[in-house]
Amino acid sequence: MTPNQTQRGFTLLEMLIVLAIFSIILLLIPPIHIERLHIQQEEQFFSVLQSDLLYTQVLASTHPEHLVRLTFIASDQKYILVMGSNIILERSLPGDWIDHNHEIVFAKSGVVKQPASFVLTTPSNSYKIVFPFGKGRARIEKL
DSSP: OOTTTTSOOHHHHHEEEEEEEEHHHHHOOOOHHHHHHHHHHHHHHHHHHHHHHHHHHEEEETTTTSSSSEEETTTTTEEEEETTTEEEEEEEEEOOSSSSSSSEEEEEEESSSSSSSEEEOOOSEEEEEEOOTOOOSSSEEEO
């Protein structure tokens, strides 16, 4: 290398200073709030649950020869949609939200055969899921 040529690049000290400044900036940024993530997870879960309930009603009304039911299983923290003896879909609950099993059976017309309600307890709220008699869709009430 000739004396007139200069090397391009950063020295170790310059890199350490930049990394220290970058680390300080990252520490000053507020952390993601876990509570907000739980709320977003709840909203997403209940949106999917409403869609699955509508799907269950459509299955019950379009396949009157089969018994269609939605079963919440506390031991596995999940719910399954069963048509006849076949499991159509299975979804997990995000946490320990349910304390005992519940089964909702749909009539041939797509309405609930037996009115029922139960409570789902999330880390931030409690919700009551109500399946009224003769009504099409369930409603979710925040307690």
